Amino acid sequence: MRKKKWLNTSLAVITAVSLLLAGCSSNNNDGGSKTNTNANDSTDGNAVDNTDPVTFSYFGFGTNIDVMASETTIGKILQEQTGVDWKMEYVVGDPSTKAGVMIAGGEYPDVISPVGELSKLLNAGAYIPLNDLIEKHGPNIKRVYGEYMDKITHEDGNIYILPFTANVGGYLNDPDAGSNIWIQRRVLKEFGYPEVKTLDQYFDLIVKYQEKYPSVDGKETVGFVTFAGEQGQFYTITNAPMHLAGYPNDGNVLVDMETHEAKLYMATEHEKRWLKKLNEMNAKGLVDPETFTANGDQFKAKLTSGRVLGFVGYIWQMADAMNNLKTAGNDDLRYVSLPIVFDESITDAYMDPPSFVNNRGLGISVSAKDPVRIIKYWDNLLKEENQRLVQWGEEGVTYSVNEEGRFIMSAEQLANRNDNEFKRKYGWAYFDYEWPRYGDNSVYEDGNAHLPARQPEVANVNYTDGDRELLNAYGIETFSGFFAQPVERPWYPAWSIEKEQGSPEQIFNQKAGDLQQKFYPKLVFATEAQFESVWNDYLAEFGKLDAAGFEKFMTDKVKARIAGVW
Numbered sequence: 001m002r003k004k005k006w007l008n009t010s011l012a013v014i015t016a017v018s019l020l021l022a023g024c025s026s027n028n029n030d031g032g033s034k035t036n037t038n039a040n041d042s043t044d045g046n047a048v049d050n051t052d053p054v055t056f057s058y059f060g061f062g063t064n065i066d067v068m069a070s071e072t073t074i075g076k077i078l079q080e081q082t083g084v085d086w087k088m089e090y091v092v093g094d095p096s097t098k099a100g101v102m103i104a105g106g107e108y109p110d111v112i113s114p115v116g117e118l119s120k121l122l123n124a125g126a127y128i129p130l131n132d133l134i135e136k137h138g139p140n141i142k143r144v145y146g147e148y149m150d151k152i153t154h155e156d157g158n159i160y161i162l163p164f165t166a167n168v169g170g171y172l173n174d175p176d177a178g179s180n181i182w183i184q185r186r187v188l189k190e191f192g193y194p195e196v197k198t199l200d201q202y203f204d205l206i207v208k209y210q211e212k213y214p215s216v217d218g219k220e221t222v223g224f225v226t227f228a229g230e231q232g233q234f235y236t237i238t239n240a241p242m243h244l245a246g247y248p249n250d251g252n253v254l255v256d257m258e259t260h261e262a263k264l265y266m267a268t269e270h271e272k273r274w275l276k277k278l279n280e281m282n283a284k285g286l287v288d289p290e291t292f293t294a295n296g297d298q299f300k301a302k303l304t305s306g307r308v309l310g311f312v313g314y315i316w317q318m319a320d321a322m323n324n325l326k327t328a329g330n331d332d333l334r335y336v337s338l339p340i341v342f343d344e345s346i347t348d349a350y351m352d353p354p355s356f357v358n359n360r361g362l363g364i365s366v367s368a369k370d371p372v373r374i375i376k377y378w379d380n381l382l383k384e385e386n387q388r389l390v391q392w393g394e395e396g397v398t399y400s401v402n403e404e405g406r407f408i409m410s411a412e413q414l415a416n417r418n419d420n421e422f423k424r425k426y427g428w429a430y431f432d433y434e435w436p437r438y439g440d441n442s443v444y445e446d447g448n449a450h451l452p453a454r455q456p457e458v459a460n461v462n463y464t465d466g467d468r469e470l471l472n473a474y475g476i477e478t479f480s481g482f483f484a485q486p487v488e489r490p491w492y493p494a495w496s497i498e499k500e501q502g503s504p505e506q507i508f509n510q511k512a513g514d515l516q517q518k519f520y521p522k523l524v525f526a527t528e529a530q531f532e533s534v535w536n537d538y539l540a541e542f543g544k545l546d547a548a549g550f551e552k553f554m555t556d557k558v559k560a561r562i563a564g565v566w
Contacts, residue, residue, distance in 0.1 A: 049376055051083035056374060057109035060434050061098070061117055064090040067430060074390055074427030081386075084377045088430060095232075102126070108365035111374060113434040114161075118359050120501045122160060127363040129158035133375040140382035141375070144168055144438065151358045151566040161361030162378065162436040168450070170443035171354055173486070175459040175478035178337030179350040180236065180243060183310045185470060186332040193473035199244055199274075202340050203281055206309045210286065219307050223286025224278075227313040228520070230296040236313050238516050241270040246346040248353065248486070251495025252512070253554050257487070260562060262494060262554035266512055267542040272535060273342060275523045279531050282524055292521045306333035323418050331466020339483045353486035354441070357496045358566060362435055378436045384445065387438050390431040391451055398426070399452070407448045408457045417452060491561035494554060508550045515541055 058069075069075030069086035079085050089109070091098050099117040102108055103124040114121050121127065134141050144166050145152065152159050183202065187209045188194070196202050203224075210223050227236040239249060242265055247254045253262040254270075265271055281287050288294070294302070300321035302308050315322070315337075325334045339348035362378075364371050380386060392399045392407055398416065399409050409417065416422040423429040442450035449455040459478055463471070471477065499506040519538040526534045560566075 049082070050373070051081075053083050053085070054370065054373060055085040055087055056111065056369065058086045058088045058111050058113075059109035060088070060090045060113040061095045061115040062090060062113065062434060064088075064429065065424065066090060067424070069427070069430065072425060072427030072430060074393075074431045077389060078377070078381065078386070078431075082377050082380055084373065096120070108367040110368040111362055111364055113360075113362045115360060118161070118361075119498055119506075121363075122154075123501060126365055127160040128366055128368065128371060129160060130162070130364065130375065131157075131159050133364075133371055134159065137372060137375050138379045140379045141436065144382050144436070148356060148358075150564065151356055152361075161363040163356070163358050163361035164433060164435075164437055165355065165357045165360075165439040166437075166442075167354065167356070167439040168442040169438075169445060171441045172443055172449050172451075172454040173351065173441070173480060174451075174454055175456055175480050176453065176462075177351045177480040177483060178315060179339055179348070179483070180239065180314050180337065181310075181312050181340040182335040182337045184306075184308065184332075185334055185336055185466065187309055188336070188470070188473075189332060193470070195474075196338050197341060197344060199277055199340055199342055202310070202338070203277065203286070206286060207281075207284060209309060216307075219305065222288050222302065222308045223284075223310065224281060224291075225288040225294070225299065225302055225308055225311045226291045227296070227299050227311070227317050228292050229290065229294040229299065230317075233296070233317060234513065234517055234520075236317065237520060238266075238271075238513075240312055241265050241268075241274040243348075243350060244274060244340065244342045244346075245270045246341055246349050248349040248351075248489070248492065249495065250489075250493055251497075252509070253494055253551070255489065255491065255494060255558055257489075260491075260555065260559050261551075262558050263551055264512075264547055266516065266547070267539055270342075275520065275535075276531060278524045279526060279528060283528050287524060291524070303335070304328075306330070311335075320420060323420070326418075326464070327415075331464055331469075334466065336470060336479065337482075347484050349484065349487065351480065351483050351486040353488045353492050355489075355492045356439075357493065359496050359498050382436055382438075387450065388444070390428070390435070390437070393426065393428075402457075405446055405448075406457055407452070407455060409452060409461060411461055414452075414458065414462055491558040494558055497554065497557045497561075504546065505550055505553045508545055508547070511545055512542070512547075512550075515545075 055068075066089045067075075069088055070079045075086065095115065095117055099114070099120050103121070103126065108126055112121065112126065141162065145162060148163075148166055149159075152161070152163060154160055181202065183196070183205070187205055188196070190209055190212070191205060194201075194205070196205060206223050210221050213221060215221060227233050238252070242248075242250065242252075242254060245254060245265065250262075252264055252266060254265050255262050278287060288302070288308075290298070296317070299313075300318050303311065303318060303321040304324045306325070322335070337350075339350055341348050364374055368374060381390070395401060398413055399407050400413075402408050416426070417428070420429070438450045440451050441454065444450060452458045456478075471479070471481070474482070476482065499509055515538065519534065519541075522534050523531065523538065
């Protein structure tokens with residue numbers, strides 16, 4: 001029998017605290033033997049730290065452009081505080097292949113943000129335990145992560161990564177939270193800003209608009225596209241049935257609010273209904289023929305062209321395109337996400353409830369030259385003034401404080417916050433997420449929002465005349481006003497439940513995902529007469545997988561989280 005991945009709440013807390021207080025790890029490779037034992041080893045948190053210049057290596061399995069941290073404004077300020085610089089590199093090509101190369105070579109960057117490769121790197125012994133380091137050198141780490149210790153402690157009693165979602169000081173919803181189903185604003189404007197709630201209503205509008213305007217300004221309109229052609233982003237189209245059925249992003253399962261049973265929506269009527277609708281729209285010529293082949297750049301280029309009437313995708317996947325459209329200045333060609341569901345009786349659940357994701361974070365590798373110096377850098381980063389720096393920047397430069405003590409941004413400052421080139425140069429593109437940090441919904445001690453986007457005063461400045469026209473038409477103040485308020489789910493998000501590499505659950509996920517990628521294009525592009533036959537072929541192939549075993553695994557994990565076992 002496989003051992004449990006996470007300790008139960010009481011045992012985890014006791015183990016973590018006892019380890020921290022004892023100042024020792026259950027693993028001899030605690031980083032202490034690799035560090036200098038001079039002033040850098042002080043434990044009182046107040047001694048003058050060593051600020052001699054040093055450069056560490058950072059590797060992220062997300063997408064970004066390589067940089068020296070000191071070449072950015074934020075990185076330079078942090079270097080002046082600590083003496084530490086970072087050579088920051090990011091994955092190119094297949095992340096799994098890169099992780100395998102690292103493991104095979106046995107040499108790692110000093111710190112690694114593994115994204116989806118965490119379990120593989122953990123099983124390979126790529127990370128050192130952080131317990132002892134946190135106790136000796138991490139007062140701010142303990143302040144930020146203290147209530148989450150049970151959720152980040154591994155089965156062996158060690159902490160290996162610091163996640164990115166530790167909520168501090170309260171919980172603020174995003175005033176502009178949205179869904180993953182979008183429509184071009186000119187479509188809504190053309191028909192007098194109607195209420196659009198169901199999938200049928202959504203596509204009916206797009207059909208009517210395209211029939212009326214098959215081309216605009218000499219450009220042929222494109223009815224509907226998806227982000228399914230980009231490597232690793234197929235979940236964009238497969239997640240839709242979950243949302244349409246009235247569930248939040250729990251991955252590939254729907255969790256019943258009363259029984260807490262986790263059921264797959266793969267190969268169910270929910271998935272069939274979604275794909276059948278796309279098939280019908282394809283028969284009408286609405287679905288882009290490249291919807292399963294266009295890469296991310298091509299997809300975003302389509303959006304930026306203004307030709308697309310509707311699409312499915314998450315905001316973080318196409319923020320560049322959205323910003324480019326806003327900069328172009330024609331609000332009618334921009335998009336708005338809507339609370340689309342299957343039926344009027346369904347309450348949407350697009351807005352995220354309070355959550356904690358424990359399988360995305362930053363860890364120190366066994367190859368790290370000086371773990372103490374690194375952990376002190378992280379602890380310094382978690383001071384509230386530095387959390388303000390990595391989100392808001394410098395007072396008087398990138399934001400201001402009004403007479404009421406509220407953080408505000410001018411239109412020009414906000415434009416910089418949204419400009420990719422400025423974000424890279426200033427450092428927001430590198431420091432505002434994949435580091436130990438406050439969670440997005442956090443609130444500072446003075447009541448200001450941790451994220452500028454959560455600050456109502458900033459959201460208001462960000463609105464154009466077209467934004468206000470649309471909001472006024474629907475009688476709401478912010479775009480989150482379209483959506484139902486989130487309902488608390490103690491397990492959320494279920495997608496963060498770890499499936500160990502090579503486990504039955506991980507193998508099921510891989511095989512089921514492969515089937516979806518094989519059959520989705522066939523189902524969408526089949527003739528209407530062929531659809532049922534192709535669907536039955538899909539069900540037959542899916543039936544060979546152990547769906548019941550996966551559902552039991554997820555149900556057990558969800559119920560364990562509710563009981564406090566992470």
